[in-house]
Amino acid sequence: MSTVNQAGDRLKVALCTREYPPEVYGGAGVHVEYLAKELSKHVALTVHCQGADRPTAVAHQPWDRLENDNPALQTISTGLSMVAAMGDVDLVHSHTWYANMAGHLTSLLYGIPHVLTVHSLEPLRPWKAEQLGGGYALSSWCERDAVENAAAVIAVSNGMKADVLSTYPSVxxxxxxxIHNGIDAQQYAPDPDTEVLERCGVDPHRPNVVFVGRITRQKGVPVLLRAAAQLDPEVQLVLCAGQPxxxxxxxEVTDLVNNLRATRSGVIWIEGMLDRHEVIQLLSHATAFVCPSLYEPLGIVNLEAMACGTAVVASNVGGIPEVVADGETGLLVQPDEPQALADALNTLARDPQRAEAMGYAGRQRAISEFDWTSIASQTATLYHEVANSAVKPVDG
Known part of the structure; x- marks a missing residue:
């Protein structure tokens, strides 16, 4: 059923985000892509994103005069452009700090409710100061003001909700x-072909573990590379990792990879962006997918691997235990412990039948519990609740 406003029309919603296809590099971008597709069945939806112009969304760019300044300033200027363009909607829904301030200011300027989805929290990612410098203080400020003033906050896991309430106790x-992240299990499904493996140099006759993600402290890539030194000699490591x-x-990562290659074969680092088909095929043929994150509110890539029928070895942090059932669809280990990570990966590499059974169970779990149709319906229901409870300011 469609969500309607007080006039009886379909609720007009602006979804604001940094990432939107074809410019998607992380889990939040994947989330917005699939959520938008399903939400459009419930509400009159317009997506506002950052980056190059595209036919599927209203794209916004930073001010030219800030092109050589801190990236956080550029992001804030892009957000102001979004605010100026969202005055004709009933509700705004923002994703990540990159768009949260746009949602908050839109709410203040036009007197409409702001719903905010929390995919991570800036205070729990202190390593971002390496990347943003003083901009990290700005990103943290943008997030805090938006979270504390939003009409509703969507957390992508129970672990994320606990983090929100402990980090921002006034909420x-x-x-x-x-409302959990989801997966399109029709698109993410086991692929029996092997041409991508062969092109990338992966031997389909040897066990292999696959990592897919950005090179950031959060994702634990150095931890994985230290663990890889303890993997059985026949196990291949496939790193689909870029954008440090x-x-x-x-x-640091380059040195660790070079040291590994000096001592063992089968260390494959794919630095360029792979398309979805290529990632699906690599996941489908992995003995295990590995997620060594130090911090992970949910980890949508774990769902992608599970939907491809692959066992998951992951850190027992954040929302990951809500996705990966330990001992059933994969194995969970404590974060930042390379030896424990290596032991779990070796366990599955030595017992391919167990790994296969976990992969099968993971796909069934992804299908039954993380369907985007249900997630969009829950989100639209929340919109309805918020819109009905919002009090419009009286002119005068």
């Missing part, structure tokens, strides 16, 4: 709603 727990946060982190 009323009643306005924080848990800082030159220093890029150098």
């Amino acid at each position: 009323n727990p009643d306005k924080v709603r848990v 946060d800082t030159p220093e982190l890029a150098l």
Whole structure:
């Protein structure tokens, strides 16, 4: 059923985000892509994003005069452009700090409710100071003001909700709603072909573990590379990893990869962006997908691996235990413990039948519990509740 406003029309919603296809580099961008597709069945939806012009969304760019300044300033200027363009909607829904301030200011300027989805929290990612410098203080300020003043906050996991309430104790727990990330299990499905493996140099006859993600402290790539030194010799490591946060982190990861390659074969680092088909095929043929994150509110990439029928070895942090059932769809280990990570990966590499059974169970779990149709319906229901409870300012 469609969500309607007080006039009986379909509720007009502006979804504001940094990432939107074709410019998607992280889990939040994937979330917005699939959520928007399903939400458009419930509300009159317009997506406002950042980056190059595209036919599927209203794109906004930073001010030219800030092109050589701190990235956080550029983001804030882009947000102001969004605010100017969102005056004709009933509700605004923002994703990540990159768009949260736009949602908050839109709410203040036009007197409409702001719903905010929390995919992570800036105070829990202190390593971002390496990337943004003083801009990290600005990103933290943008997030804090938006979260504390939003009409409703969507947390992508129960772990994320707990983090919101402990980080921002002034937030009323009643306005924080848990709505998980989802997966399109028709698109993310086991792919029997192997041409991508062969092109990337992955031997389909040897066990392999796959990582997909950005090179950032949060994702624990150095932890994985230290663990890889303890993997059984026949196990291949496939790193689909790019976009390092800082030159220093890029150098650290490069040194670790080079040291590994000096001692073992089967270390494959794919630095360029892969398309979805390529990622799906690599995941489908992995003995295990590995997620060594130090901080992860949910980890949508774990759902992608599970939907491809692959066992997951992941850190027992944040919302990951709500996705990966330990001992059933994968194995959970404590974060930042390379030896424990290596032991879990070796366990599955030595027992391919167990890994296969976990992969099968993971796909069934992804299908039954993380469907985007249900997630969009829950989100539209929240819109309805917020819109009906909002009090419009009286002119005069």
